[in-house]
Amino acid sequence: MDFFEALQWNNWKKLPLEVKHQLIQQILMYFVSPLKEITDLHLVEYAYAGIKCTTFQLMIDDEAFVFVPGTSEAILGWDLGVQGLTLSSWGQSWQKANTHAESLAQTYGFQNEQDWSDYVNESTSPLRKAEIAPMLVQCYALPVGSTFVGILNTVTAEFRGHVERYNLFADDLQGTFHRPTSFEESLRYALPQGIVKENHYYAALHPLTDDYMLFDHQAVSQTMLQTRLAAEGFSLLSEDQWEYCCGAGTRRLFRWGNEKSCEDGMTLPAFELLEPNMFGCMYGLADGWELTDGLSLKMDKWAACGHSLLDALPYATYYRSRQILQPDKLLSPQDYRYRKAILIEKDRI
Known part of the structure; x- marks a missing residue:
């Protein structure tokens, strides 16, 4: 069984972990640009309806990727x-x-x-x-034309991520938030789902929290x-x-x-x-x-x-x-x- 055959789902799922580790190292060596920073490579296991998939997740330039076997x-x-x-x-x-x-x-x-x-x-x-x-x-899709910068908690104003990139538009972004000034207004107030300044930044409200996912943006x-x-x-x-x-x-x-x-x-x-x-x-x-x-x-x-x-x-x-x-x-x-x-x-x- 050659390298490419081993990466097929029917073969991959039967391979020992040691062989899988060797294969992922070869993938990173020959198929990922040497200009890219690879971090946090680790084994993960997912399952559905009794079927398991043991594979690898990693970060490429701080973005999450996963290896998906072929068929x-x-x-x-x-x-x-x-x-x-x-x-x-x-x-x-x-x-x-x-x-x-x-x-x-x-x-x-x-x-x-x-x-x-x-x-x-x-x-x-x-x-x-x-x-x-x-x-x-990539594990998740990004807004088109954007690169992930970090996460902003709108309650505490705490930011987690690339601080230098965030500081380039932090004041402008904060200026778009108009907090309610009365109790009646607060009952109707809702954070905007998305805030975009073309060719500058994009902020997307997380569907389950009050956090904003922040991105650089270029149309x-x-x-x-x-x-x-x-x-x-x-x-x-x-x-x-x-x-x-x-x-x-x-x-x-x-x-x-x-x-x-x-x-x-x-x-x-x-x-x-x-x-x-x-x-x-x-x-x-x-x-x-x-x-x-x-x-x-x-x-x-x-x-x-x-x-x-x-x-x-x-x-x-x-x-x-x-x-x-x-x-x-x-x-x-x-x-x-x-x-x-x-x-x-x-x-x-």
């Missing part, structure tokens, strides 16, 4: 409609309406299981088999981003690679399992969206699109309408947004995210 025959896409989903996830009544949801209801009818299956199948990529290269992939299009990533030895994931990493090789519409549902019928368990999947990749709560290396966009910018399946579907492993990317259009960090990858292929040595 010669990944089954991707979806053509099973609502098969496997609980009736409560799609058969429930509407809680509230919005223009987009009402438009979908007029188009598809949503009167029976076949209507819902048609909508799901047309909202997901086609069924196919693909060969996926092993890769080092880019997909074309510009790909050029910059290539110069650093990275690439964007293809749609095939994205779906494989998101679903972690499993055949479920939702990566947390089609059979799971909350007591109110929801198929969108927020606590699991913030947890790494079996490959160690995270696809958190975010309102917007994630880029691939083509025109297909994953996830979506969607106003919740209170219907379980409609609100959950953009988080499905095989979901494909109906919006088509314009490669040369400058992209907002509030709406678009990207995930770096280093592909482990023979022609890249």
Whole structure:
């Protein structure tokens, strides 16, 4: 078994830990730019539905990456409609309406299981088999055009991260916070979800805390981003690679399992969206699109309408947004995210 064969999922999962350590060292030596700083390399184990994946996580220039084994025959896409989903996830009544949801209801009818299956199948990529290269992939997606700086606690004003970079825009950022001056105003006050100053900084409110994730920002299009990533030895994931990493090789519409549902019928368990999947990749709560290396966009910018399946579907492993990317259009960090990858292929040595 040669080096590349050993990095295939069917072989990788059987290898002794000593051999895995040797392989990851070779990956870092031959496929990661020597200009990149590699720190905190350590073994991790993830599990789902009784299947375990023992792999490596590391920091590349202070950004978290994980090694994802490859496969010669990944089954991707979806053509099973609502098969496997609980009736409560799609058969429930509407809680509230919005223009987009009402438009979908007029188009598809949503009167029976076949209507819902048609909508799901047309909202997901086609069924196919693909060969996926092993890769080092970023654990979480970043706002497009941004580089992570640190975390700001809005209660204590404590900052954790790259202090020198934060100081370049700290005063300007603090000036955007307008605290309530009365009790009545405090009842209506809410921190802004995102604060962007183009070509300067971007602050995104964490979905479960009052902390802001802070980033440097420079406006880019997909074309510009790909050029910059290539110069650093990275690439964007293809749609095939994205779906494989998101679903972690499993055949479920939702990566947390089609059979799971909350007591109110929801198929969108927020606590699991913030947890790494079996490959160690995270696809958190975010309102917007994630880029691939083509025109297909994953996830979506969607106003919740209170219907379980409609609100959950953009988080499905095989979901494909109906919006088509314009490669040369400058992209907002509030709406678009990207995930770096280093592909482990023979022609890249």
